[in-house]
Amino acid sequence: MDNTALENRVFNPPAEIAENANAKADIYEWAKKDRLGFWDAHAKELVTWFQPYDKILDDSNPPFYKWFVNGKLNVSYNCVDRHAKSNRRNKAAILYESEIGKKVCLTYGMLYREVNKFANVLAGLGVKKGDRVALYMPMIPEATVAMLACARIGAPHSLVFGGFSPESLRDRINDCGAKVLITSDGNFRRGKPFPLKDNADKAMEDTPTIEKCIVVKNAENEVVMKEGRDLWYHELMATAANYYEPEVMDAEDMLFILYTSGTTGKPKGVVHTSGGYLVQTQATLKYVFDIKEDDVYWCTADIGWITGHSYVVYGPLALGTTVFMYDGTIDYPDKDRMWDMAERYGVTKFYTAPTAIRTWMKWGTEYVKKHDLSAIKILGSVGEPINPEAWMWYRENIGHGEAPIMDTWWQTETGAHMVTPLPGVTPLKPGTATVPFPGIEVDIVDENKNSVNEGYLVVKSPWPSMLRTVYGDDNRYIDQYWKKFGDFYFAGDGAKRDEMGYIWVTGRVDDVLNVSGHRLGTAEVESALVECEEVAEAAVVGKKHEVKGESVCAFVILKDGFEGSPELIEKLKKHVGVKIGPIAKPDDIIFTSSLPKTRSGKIMRRLLRDIAEGRAIGDVTTLADPGAMQEIAAKYAGKE
Numbered sequence: 001m002d003n004t005a006l007e008n009r010v011f012n013p014p015a016e017i018a019e020n021a022n023a024k025a026d027i028y029e030w031a032k033k034d035r036l037g038f039w040d041a042h043a044k045e046l047v048t049w050f051q052p053y054d055k056i057l058d059d060s061n062p063p064f065y066k067w068f069v070n071g072k073l074n075v076s077y078n079c080v081d082r083h084a085k086s087n088r089r090n091k092a093a094i095l096y097e098s099e100i101g102k103k104v105c106l107t108y109g110m111l112y113r114e115v116n117k118f119a120n121v122l123a124g125l126g127v128k129k130g131d132r133v134a135l136y137m138p139m140i141p142e143a144t145v146a147m148l149a150c151a152r153i154g155a156p157h158s159l160v161f162g163g164f165s166p167e168s169l170r171d172r173i174n175d176c177g178a179k180v181l182i183t184s185d186g187n188f189r190r191g192k193p194f195p196l197k198d199n200a201d202k203a204m205e206d207t208p209t210i211e212k213c214i215v216v217k218n219a220e221n222e223v224v225m226k227e228g229r230d231l232w233y234h235e236l237m238a239t240a241a242n243y244y245e246p247e248v249m250d251a252e253d254m255l256f257i258l259y260t261s262g263t264t265g266k267p268k269g270v271v272h273t274s275g276g277y278l279v280q281t282q283a284t285l286k287y288v289f290d291i292k293e294d295d296v297y298w299c300t301a302d303i304g305w306i307t308g309h310s311y312v313v314y315g316p317l318a319l320g321t322t323v324f325m326y327d328g329t330i331d332y333p334d335k336d337r338m339w340d341m342a343e344r345y346g347v348t349k350f351y352t353a354p355t356a357i358r359t360w361m362k363w364g365t366e367y368v369k370k371h372d373l374s375a376i377k378i379l380g381s382v383g384e385p386i387n388p389e390a391w392m393w394y395r396e397n398i399g400h401g402e403a404p405i406m407d408t409w410w411q412t413e414t415g416a417h418m419v420t421p422l423p424g425v426t427p428l429k430p431g432t433a434t435v436p437f438p439g440i441e442v443d444i445v446d447e448n449k450n451s452v453n454e455g456y457l458v459v460k461s462p463w464p465s466m467l468r469t470v471y472g473d474d475n476r477y478i479d480q481y482w483k484k485f486g487d488f489y490f491a492g493d494g495a496k497r498d499e500m501g502y503i504w505v506t507g508r509v510d511d512v513l514n515v516s517g518h519r520l521g522t523a524e525v526e527s528a529l530v531e532c533e534e535v536a537e538a539a540v541v542g543k544k545h546e547v548k549g550e551s552v553c554a555f556v557i558l559k560d561g562f563e564g565s566p567e568l569i570e571k572l573k574k575h576v577g578v579k580i581g582p583i584a585k586p587d588d589i590i591f592t593s594s595l596p597k598t599r600s601g602k603i604m605r606r607l608l609r610d611i612a613e614g615r616a617i618g619d620v621t622t623l624a625d626p627g628a629m630q631e632i633a634a635k636y637a638g639k640e
């Protein structure tokens, strides 16, 4: 359904927020008149530099842009030292609760101490500036400590989401050549311990660069500690020295690598650097969530995704905010767990994903109504388009009918918010991320780069927190993001513009799926499927799903001599889960004897999506065998 045409509800900013907001309407004028001056002012205001930069932007070698040229800083210094040495010393930096109810509070002073000690631990194991460190961790304070300790040494970290399989972890470790892996004995999921270290052990069977593995004791799981390789975090910390001099880093030195799915089977290591990233994550958080000194800020994203990096760790801690962190499922022991915590901690800013909102909607309002959420002032949404119905439910029930919703469009690659409202300024419409953040130039263009009202979402000029390359593969960086439009960044999303000029992101236009806000390449799932001895060929598409946004739907051709059966469907699903991770498991597997292909052999996924979503099949004239669609459609109908 085209909701851009249907949606005409407009919600103005609440007067109380508008009056005291960090960002007033004139911020757009300022950024428009003097884009680089706008970023320059924020770089000066929000970052403590060891040495000032001599140029704001170096665009002499596109698309390899440099921001805050020759500026020197340390990101961990900005996130902890400067607060620990101020009157924020005893302010809570991290409030943490585990699923089974363990509670931790780390003040900025305490966090500073932990980060310094762990930097000494890493340095003691031979980690130096430039060495890569892999993290495979639950949402525990030690994960934040480890990230900041890496930043302190100047060793780029690469986090791998705890839900990924041993193979996915292994591939990512090997791609970046990590020297150390930091993991945990596990964490709790629905009251049961989840064996993270066992997965790490499987991955480390084939990771030649890993020298040491540091294990945080968290779940009291039995783990095997390999002599000479595996070390306990708490034992190392017990004897670590209290101070580690922060490494002087260049603005363009690498801060981290984060892998994300692309259009080919191999995930890309997105590279982020230090200066620009720290400027834009802070500026966006300050204005979009209107961060104030007494906020209790909760972003529910896992630390293993970009939202966790930018808006659980770096942005909020650099601003000296109190961050609440929860490690566990959202319905344990009951479906009101989230609201129970939001009430107990007095959460004021809450940032989550549409898939979670749709889950809460399905459960009904009784769980929310049990709790007093009146402290909540601003809500956020990220990860996929939010449907107007979910938007309204979120505002009514979590935002007590008045909290503005910041629908933030951005990506692993953009590092920070790009298209988003501002809470005190932007009239909101349910379902749209509205307008570009000040200082960001976004447009919608057609194949020929003309500005249009429906087409490809692009960024027209470099921005501070942009990715700098794909780790070890500059060509892939160019091909993926810059080949299509030259000097415009191609985001891979489609978008529409409405009569107010608001941007409605409609979803990926490339072969990337968005399942519960997680990016998955169709090629990744397809290559997992064809690894099975029964499978000759596979094509994967995203199918609209009420809660997940999209679910994985696979069309599979079997090799001669094999027959489709419910057992085989289960086997293939399980294989994908083991190979990539549970999020990649197909909901539907359909056996067919052919796939719709163009004469040049390219699979027409658009047509398969038509079948999966029950639409009339689109234009088949470019197919090599137009009749193929009939058979597939019949097979699909038979399945249901």
Ligand code: WTA
Pocket (backbone or CB within 6 Å): 260, 305, 306, 307, 381, 382, 383, 384, 385, 386, 407, 408, 409, 410, 411, 412, 413, 433, 491, 492, 493, 505, 506, 507, 508, 514, 517, 518, 519
């Ligand atoms: C999608 C997550 C619509 C989009 C920060 C993008 C969104 C991909 C929104 C990036 C939004 C993210 N509205 N779509 N507010 N936010 N997306 O790299 O397709 O995990 O390209 O970064 O999620 O996913 P990633």
